[in-house]
Amino acid sequence: MERMIKRREMLKLLGLSLCSLCSLSLPGNAHALAALIKPKSDLKETQVSRVMFGNILVSLTALSSDQKKARQAISDAFLEMKRLEHLMSMFRKESQLSRINQAAGLRPVKVDREILEVLDLGLQLSRETEGAFNMAIGSAMRHWDFIDKKRIPTEEEIQALSRATRFEDVMLDKAGEMVFLKKKGMQIDPGGIGKGYIAERAKTILLESGITSGLIALAGDLVLFGTKADGSSWRVGVQHPRRKGEIVASLDLTDCAISTSGDYERFFRKDGVTYHHLLDPKTLFPARRCQSVSVVSEKGSYADSMATGAFVMGPEKGMQFLNRSEHGEGIIIDGAGEITVSPKLASRIRFH
Numbered sequence: 001m002e003r004m005i006k007r008r009e010m011l012k013l014l015g016l017s018l019c020s021l022c023s024l025s026l027p028g029n030a031h032a033l034a035a036l037i038k039p040k041s042d043l044k045e046t047q048v049s050r051v052m053f054g055n056i057l058v059s060l061t062a063l064s065s066d067q068k069k070a071r072q073a074i075s076d077a078f079l080e081m082k083r084l085e086h087l088m089s090m091f092r093k094e095s096q097l098s099r100i101n102q103a104a105g106l107r108p109v110k111v112d113r114e115i116l117e118v119l120d121l122g123l124q125l126s127r128e129t130e131g132a133f134n135m136a137i138g139s140a141m142r143h144w145d146f147i148d149k150k151r152i153p154t155e156e157e158i159q160a161l162s163r164a165t166r167f168e169d170v171m172l173d174k175a176g177e178m179v180f181l182k183k184k185g186m187q188i189d190p191g192g193i194g195k196g197y198i199a200e201r202a203k204t205i206l207l208e209s210g211i212t213s214g215l216i217a218l219a220g221d222l223v224l225f226g227t228k229a230d231g232s233s234w235r236v237g238v239q240h241p242r243r244k245g246e247i248v249a250s251l252d253l254t255d256c257a258i259s260t261s262g263d264y265e266r267f268f269r270k271d272g273v274t275y276h277h278l279l280d281p282k283t284l285f286p287a288r289r290c291q292s293v294s295v296v297s298e299k300g301s302y303a304d305s306m307a308t309g310a311f312v313m314g315p316e317k318g319m320q321f322l323n324r325s326e327h328g329e330g331i332i333i334d335g336a337g338e339i340t341v342s343p344k345l346a347s348r349i350r351f352h
């Protein structure tokens, strides 16, 4: 197995004292903040932010000497994201994804290419993570309520739900472009993969519009391409999972995606216990062994789903999975706040 760089070793390497550093993670809703150095060329930064997907801040940045062109490109990218949201939302009754869920146990549903792509990758990840990432977690998510009612499912519900959350019961007919959920009550949930996929599509639209450098941020899912105006890499700040707004490390990145799954993003407290939105499919309760996982990948959909999967797997198995995969490298913060960085990322991370 490849050697991993533990925080302590990294600190030694940097010659810093232990107490000056804390654990690593990307922040909550604001998440990773990419800082732009003031452009030296005639390239200008155009940035537009909107709230989408319910309550997520989506921010698009494009570098161009022609700001009108940049604005148009960003506007086209937002349109494409809206189209995909309408296709994939679990919460819109008329979306294709909802129609698949409504037809669970009844009949297959004809779907568009994008849904097939997301499900194909999601199911692949489900197999590779031995079900830690679970494309069929939807019905369990629906029995929890992390926002309004702060609801925990009952024991009877959990028993019944375990039969409706088997990803092996999601049938994909790629040639026929059909999806069928074998059991009644099953629901697929794109929450752990869709934002990365959509961010990637936004990048494609910007590229097709002639933008050569940009940054797409959907809360904790980032896709970035090209360089900043002065030719340097994008700097992505990584926030402390227990201290809101505090950045503890940064990464210099170009042409890649980075996603974070953290236990501090969506949660509630009841009787002194914190319950968050990343469920261990084995128990259908929150996965407890990580505080946060960030994954850097060539593609948004991989970064997003691998971060969710590795988080649920826990620090050891999660890091083994990242080291095995050719699609991602990562930073894992375990339940005690200990940081592990995968070997290929070690040279690009800087602790603050």
Ligand code: ADP
Residues within 6 Å of the ligand: 132, 133, 134, 135, 137, 141, 189, 190, 191, 192, 193, 195, 219, 220, 221, 260, 261, 262, 265, 266, 277, 278, 279, 280, 281, 304, 307, 308, 312
């Ligand atoms: P966020 O949505 O906060 O950016 P993630 O990308 O990690 O964070 O996705 C969390 C979402 O993924 C949850 O809200 C839920 O919809 C879904 N989810 C929760 N547990 C799992 C799991 N074990 N496998 C796949 N998806 C999950």
Ligand code: MG
Residues within 6 Å of the ligand: 191, 192, 193, 259, 260, 261, 303, 304, 305, 306, 307, 308
């Ligand atoms: Mg994810």
